[in-house]
Amino acid sequence: MEKESKRVAFYTLGCKLNFSETSTLARQFTEGGYQKVSHHEAADIYVINTCSVTEQADKKCRQAIRKFVKQSPGAVIAVTGCYAQLKPEEVANIDGVKLVMGAAEKGELYKRVVEIVEENSSIPEIHSCEITQVDNFFKAYSMGDRTRSFLKVQDGCDYRCSYCTIPLARGKSRNIPIEELIKQANEIAASGIKEIVLTGVNIGDFGKTTGESFLDLIRHLDAVDGIKRYRISSIEPNLLTDEVIEFCAQSAKFLPHFHIPLQSGTNKILGLMRRRYRREIFEDRLAKIRSAIPNPFFGIDVIVGFPGETEEDFRETYQFLERLEPAFLHVFPYSERANTPTVFMEDKVKDSDITDRANCLGLLCEKLHKQFYEKNVGGEGLVLFESTKRNGKMYGFSERYIKVEIPYNEKLVNQLARVKYVSLSPDGHMIGELI
Ligand code: SF4
Structure with missing residues (x-):
């Protein structure tokens, strides 16, 4: 079969970093003449970029692989990502898997799949090295x-x-x-994209490896023509310096949207988490941002049920978050991972308590999110509209990550438009009116 007729599907689990890498792999395949199809369809090749952040993530990876093997028997199943790096043998032992590529080999995945297709090889292959030896960088957007x-x-x-x-x-x-x-940002700008989200671990x-700093990076990106806005996907509170905050405050492109991992609102658990x-410090960073930037959107990560977290500790975290009033909470039920120090910790929290605490913070998130939207009704924002059309409506996000809904207008796709915030829709979006 000619490679031009080969169909390739992609399936990504986990973080935005994985999505940026899969997108880059997909471009390599389409530029090589392969046809990209949805992973719900039959394909000749499936590329699975895995995650291993929780036990649940590992399970999802295995389920996806089995589904694709059943959907297209004989397809080349190529697996990469964190799960593939951590447990290459386990992944290779799943029936139908032909290729496992670890962290250092991810950038070679396209080349190796093409060779396998040409050789028509059916022997499973593992390409993975010790993680301590990994020092290459797979460029991706x-x-x-x-x-x-x-x-x-x-x-x-x-x-x-x-x-x-x-x-x-x-x-x-x-x-x-x-x-x-900067070269990559210019390529993105040349494709017509107006917003970049900076991602990383x-x-x-x-x-660290280039003798530069995050502040240097954002200063240079700010000057790229064609990119109108930037979001910082997630940044550790101890690295969110005054200089970074002040730069974002005066920049027209770095948006008033901050995603910061807290993980626990008690110093006892933060210590155990290392x-x-x-x-x-966390509270001080939020106060600093609020003093420099009006009405910022804060998204905060929090883990519930970490070993040693008592009901009292959880209550303290809850009250701390309530007081900080972020606009969103990303709640992660604690999941034990092999080869981490928490395996040996005592006072593990019962699964049912972890679920209850996650549900409790889920409700707090709903309340805080609604509160943030309500506070903004009557105000206005600059919205970048997307192409999705649903029930005659289109959607976009404002600087402060408010999801805005207006009647569909094709001319506004991928355009920035100023909108007045009128009211909340039943599903919690902001109903807007063009100004
Ligand atoms: S949780 Fe800690 S160790 Fe893990 S990626 Fe974030 S900063 Fe690094």
């Missing part, structure tokens, strides 16, 4: 809906949070020089 691109600026992490398996899956903190990232740590800040 996404080109999904042509409105927003996720640009990978950094990979790996040198921190050793006691619950986290990511340093074992992605290796040490590293990045490519600013100059190369620990992006505040940017510059996080590099205490709750006072």
Whole structure:
């Protein structure tokens, strides 16, 4: 069969970093003459970019692989990502898997799949090395809906949070020089995309391998023609310096939207987690942002049910979050990962208590999110509209990440438009009116 007729499907689990990498792999295949299809369809090749942040994520990966094997018997199943790096043998032993590529080999996946297709080989292959040896950087950015691109600026992490398996899956903190990232930002701008989300594992740590800094990076990106706005996907509170905040405050492009991991609102649990800040620092960072930038959107990550977290500790976290009034909470039920220090910790929290605490913070999130939207009714924002059309409506996000709904108008797709916030829709979006 000619390769031009080969159909390739992609399936991504996990973070935005994985999405940016899959998008880059997909471009390599389509530029090579392959036809990209949905993973719900029959295909000749399935590329699965896995995640291993929780036990549930591993399970989803295995289920996806089995589904694709059943859907298209004989297809080339190529698996990469964190699960593939951490447990290559386990992945290779799943029936139908032909290729497993670890963190260092991800950038070679396209080349190796093409060779397998040409050789018609059926022997499973594992390409993976010790994570401590991984020092290359797979350059990546996404080109999904042509409105927003996720640009990978950094990979790996040198921190050793006691619950986290990511340093074992992605290796040490590293990045490519600013100059190369600017080239990528220019490519993104040339495609017509107006918004870039900076992604990485620990992006505040940017510059370690190139003698630069995160502040240098955002200063240079700010000057790229054609890109109208930037969001910082997630940044550790201890790396969110006054200089970074002040730069964002005066920049017309870096938006008043901050995603910051807290993980726990008690210093006792933060200590057990080996996080590099205490709750006072976290609170101080939010206060600093609020004093420099009016009405920012805060999204906060929190883990519930960490070993040793008592009902009292949880209540303290709840009250802390209630007081901070973020606009959104990303709630993660604690999940034990092999080869992390938490395996040996005592006072594990019962699954039913973890679920109850996650539900409780879920409700708090709903309340805070609604509160933030209501506070903004009557105000206005600059919205970048997307292409999705649903029931005659279109949607876009404002600077402050408010999801705005207006009647569909094709001319506004991928355009920035000023909108007045009128009221909340029944499903919780902001109903807007063009100004
Ligand atoms: S900062 Fe901590 S939680 Fe985040 S990737 Fe690094 S080790 Fe994991």
